[in-house]
Amino acid sequence: xxxxxxxxxxxxxxxxxxxxxxxxxxxxxxxxxxxxxxxxxxxxxxxxxxxxxxxxxxxxxxxxxxxxxxxxxxxxxxxxxxxxxxxxxxxxxxxxxxxxxxxxxxxxxxxxxxxxxxxxxxxxxxxxxxxxxxxxxxxxxxxxxxxxxx
Amino acid sequence: xxxxxxxxxxxxxxxxxxxxxxxxxxxxxxxxxxxxxxxxxxxxxxxxxxxxxxxxxxxxxxxxxxxxxxxxxxxxxxxxxxxxxxxxxxxxxxxxxxxxxxxxxxxxxxxxxxxxxxxxxxxxxxxxxxxxxxxxxxxxxxxxxxxxxxxxxxxxxxxxxxxxxxxxxxxxxxxxxxxxxxxxxxxxxxxxxxxxxxxxxxxxxxxxxxxxxxxxxxxxxxxxxxxxxxxxxxxxxxxxxxxxxxxxxxxxxxxxxxxxxxxxxxxxxxxxxxxxxxxxxxxxxxxxxxxxxxxxxxxxxxxxxxxxxxxxxxxxxxxxxxxxxxxxxxxxxxxxxxxxxxxxxxxxxxxxxxxxxxxxxxxxxxxxxxxxxxxxxxxxxxxxxxxxxxxxxxxxxxxxxxxxxxxxxxxxxxxxxxxxxxxxxxxxxxxxxxxxxxxxxxxxxxxxxxxxxxxxxxxxxxxxxxxxxxxxxxxxxxxxxxxxxxxxxxxxxxxxxxxxxxxxxxxxxxxxxxxxxxxxxxxxxxxxxxxxxxxxxxxxxxxxxxxxxxxxxxxxxxxxxxxxxxxxxxxxxxxxxxxxxxxxxxxxxxxxxxxxxxxxxxxxxxxxxxxxxxxxxxxxxxxxxxxxxxxxxxxxxxxxxxxxxxxxxxxxxxxxxxxxxxxxxxxxxxxxxxxxxxxxxxxxxxxxxxxxxxxxxxxxxxxxxxxxxxxxxxxxxxxxxxxxxxxxxxxx
Ligand code: FES
Ligand code: FES
Numbered sequence: 051x052x053x054x055x056x057x058x059x060x061x062x063x064x065x066x067x068x069x070x071x072x073x074x075x076x077x078x079x080x081x082x083x084x085x086x087x088x089x090x091x092x093x094x095x096x097x098x099x100x101x102x103x104x105x106x107x108x109x110x111x112x113x114x115x116x117x118x119x120x121x122x123x124x125x126x127x128x129x130x131x132x133x134x135x136x137x138x139x140x141x142x143x144x145x146x147x148x149x150x151x152x153x154x155x156x157x158x159x160x161x162x163x164x165x166x167x168x169x170x171x172x173x174x175x176x177x178x179x180x181x182x183x184x185x186x187x188x189x190x191x192x193x194x195x196x197x198x199x200x
Numbered sequence: 201x202x203x204x205x206x207x208x209x210x211x212x213x214x215x216x217x218x219x220x221x222x223x224x225x226x227x228x229x230x231x232x233x234x235x236x237x238x239x240x241x242x243x244x245x246x247x248x249x250x251x252x253x254x255x256x257x258x259x260x261x262x263x264x265x266x267x268x269x270x271x272x273x274x275x276x277x278x279x280x281x282x283x284x285x286x287x288x289x290x291x292x293x294x295x296x297x298x299x300x301x302x303x304x305x306x307x308x309x310x311x312x313x314x315x316x317x318x319x320x321x322x323x324x325x326x327x328x329x330x331x332x333x334x335x336x337x338x339x340x341x342x343x344x345x346x347x348x349x350x351x352x353x354x355x356x357x358x359x360x361x362x363x364x365x366x367x368x369x370x371x372x373x374x375x376x377x378x379x380x381x382x383x384x385x386x387x388x389x390x391x392x393x394x395x396x397x398x399x400x401x402x403x404x405x406x407x408x409x410x411x412x413x414x415x416x417x418x419x420x421x422x423x424x425x426x427x428x429x430x431x432x433x434x435x436x437x438x439x440x441x442x443x444x445x446x447x448x449x450x451x452x453x454x455x456x457x458x459x460x461x462x463x464x465x466x467x468x469x470x471x472x473x474x475x476x477x478x479x480x481x482x483x484x485x486x487x488x489x490x491x492x493x494x495x496x497x498x499x500x501x502x503x504x505x506x507x508x509x510x511x512x513x514x515x516x517x518x519x520x521x522x523x524x525x526x527x528x529x530x531x532x533x534x535x536x537x538x539x540x541x542x543x544x545x546x547x548x549x550x551x552x553x554x555x556x557x558x559x560x561x562x563x564x565x566x567x568x569x570x571x572x573x574x575x576x577x578x579x580x581x582x583x584x585x586x587x588x589x590x591x592x593x594x595x596x597x598x599x600x601x602x603x604x605x606x607x608x609x610x611x612x613x614x615x616x617x618x619x620x621x622x623x624x625x626x627x628x629x630x631x632x633x634x635x636x637x638x639x640x641x642x643x644x645x646x647x648x649x650x651x652x653x654x655x656x657x658x659x660x661x662x663x664x665x666x667x668x669x670x671x672x673x674x675x676x677x678x679x680x681x682x683x684x685x686x687x688x689x690x691x692x693x694x695x696x697x698x699x700x701x702x703x704x705x706x707x708x709x710x711x712x713x714x715x716x717x718x719x720x721x722x723x724x725x726x727x728x729x730x731x732x733x734x735x736x737x738x739x740x741x742x743x744x745x746x747x748x749x750x751x752x753x754x755x756x757x758x759x760x761x762x763x764x765x766x767x768x769x770x771x772x773x774x775x776x777x778x779x780x781x782x783x784x785x786x787x788x789x790x791x792x793x794x795x796x797x798x799x800x801x802x803x804x805x806x807x808x809x810x811x812x813x814x815x816x817x818x819x820x821x822x823x824x825x826x827x828x829x830x831x832x833x834x835x836x837x838x839x840x841x842x843x844x845x846x847x848x849x850x851x852x853x854x855x856x857x858x859x860x861x862x863x864x865x866x867x868x869x870x871x872x873x874x875x876x877x878x879x880x881x882x883x884x885x886x887x888x889x890x891x892x893x894x895x896x897x898x899x900x901x902x903x904x905x906x907x908x909x910x911x912x913x914x915x916x917x918x919x920x921x922x923x924x925x926x927x928x929x930x931x932x
Binding site: 066069083084086090122139144150180181183184190 | 267268269270404405407408409410411412413414415416417418420421423429472473474548549550551552599600601602603604632634635830831834835837838839840841842845863864865869870871872873875877878
């Protein structure tokens, strides 16, 4: 049994501790907002917070989060009211949307570390996540908008 | 996200068929049935495109599929505009069947979302359906109020009488259709542009909230009771098959349910994806090693294509012709020619291929969840794989995590994998391709070699243009049925080579149809992704040969295209082209189908690493009428980013039939830190809409190549412009 806190709730799962955290989140906890894109630390579609840090959940095993606090897009807010999510809607960022849970989780982690990032810091931090639809400039604007509200 | 109307658990269409209540149905050209009965709680189905319920909810069919382009919102908005609906009353109903009443007129009625055609194709029919429905509502109100229809007007979702009294659309629907006639779609009154409340305004996209909260459901997310997971070990080379399978170790992995032999691979079906992936790595499969594709080597392929492009006697199909290009070039004061090359490219959509299938116990029907660009060919795939009739196929078209042409095929192998796996284990099965599967078994933009030749007059004007494109037929591979009817004209391979925005008196573009040596598919921009690179890089070289400014040289050619002239002048103004001094600017004028785009790139070249950084991109676009301005900006910007990505890095290599790349670490796509500042101007014109999904892409690569010449004096003629190629060109 691996015990940890998922979106504020204590959970325990009997899956093999070796199992990829991303798959446990998606298929065992049934939280489908976190996406699989590459399994190789290259795209960031799987980004979640582990103890407040943005992490690639495809690069962690279930055992790695024993005792940790894990937050997914579903736990960021109940109703899309997190400032980053509101900024995403205001700037109409998503196209296909598939990368956006990961982008939002990364942006939220950035703002909790650095509430007033420069454009350069935003670009740098967000470069871990890919968006094939090419919404990057909107992502930057949305992060700046959210920074004003945090 | 997608709501199918559901009345007490009975589907809308089922309910209509029961006809308990007021229902009247229009066919394509007019009334096909008018039925009424006593109950007043039924929807008013004015045409197959929409229904209005007495509670005021308006349900509009979305006939396309959504992959990020936004037509899930845009198409229903077109109908809602002419209906004069309150957009908040509208529910969007995803079309989940190969129902040809909603077929794409630009694809002969096939349900096919591609080629930036959705708004262009559905603009008229959906406007007219909305206008017909509004007219019907006015008639009901006129009857009820005892006034002439002409004295009534509408505001969003209400009819207003001369005395100011108001009746909502929902109330009117409950009153019944007695005495109502449905106006002819062709003659119904349409709004003037100045009356638009929805078209051209910035209504938020319907899917953005779901996509900002993790709630949007893609095929890869579908979860069913008792569902199993499958992953497939595929033949490393096209056309090969498993000859022996040792699955003992794989079957011993806990959670494995079955190992299913597929025509070109082996599927592991398990209780979890983790088990399936673990078991797959334990599989020992011997593949047949006799496929002709074993001979495919991308370097040789491109060399062969270049030879064909250079061979004056190569067999060819004329793609576009005006006047006599060869005679004009032969007689010109000066002639000039160049060869341009481009490699295979991969879609790299972030959601890999995935599908869920639940085959009925008797094998005679199936429900399928998939994201594809075509209800028609997905339906066909299910019918063909299971040998079942169309009516036994139950489809759920899911929003796609990007596609860019990836999910267009006539035969959809990932849907097939899910069906065969489900049939084998008697449970619903979700098939997921890993990123490596998606790359190694990708379907690519074809490699191409292009030879351009032109003549110049003594005073530096263009005098004859001959564009030869040596590349295989894409349609012939991904949709042989369509190829049989369009052969030898392959718009997917050739688009853009017609250079139709220029008035070139003696013009010819030929398709030298070379042997196919990879799996192929449409890719964002289709042929224009490489033909516009060659044409616009060559145009820049010609201007140089003629001793003219690249802008002036092009302006000569748009005398009969004032809209084209406008965007060229506009982008020159935006970028400061006329006073550019020694800034590294490059100009390009391309577009997609009938949408035009002029672009200027400003770049920096790192002479040590060979890296090109695009610092700024200006674009001026004319795509006719714009339905959703904000989404248009997002799409054009995305198209430009895509163009930068493919121009700088994207390349697939094939050796002995195997794709060498694996994942995003060796197939790199543009990241946030490679994105320039982008400024876009969209012309406000009085012309039909012609599409915005791909117009941003084709102009980009030549703009970069031309900017490279401006700063280094060298020409980049092989896309992508990877650092090794850049260094090679600079050293030459
Ligand atoms: S899925 Fe984890 S980084 Fe791509
Ligand atoms: S919105 Fe499609 S990948 Fe980012």
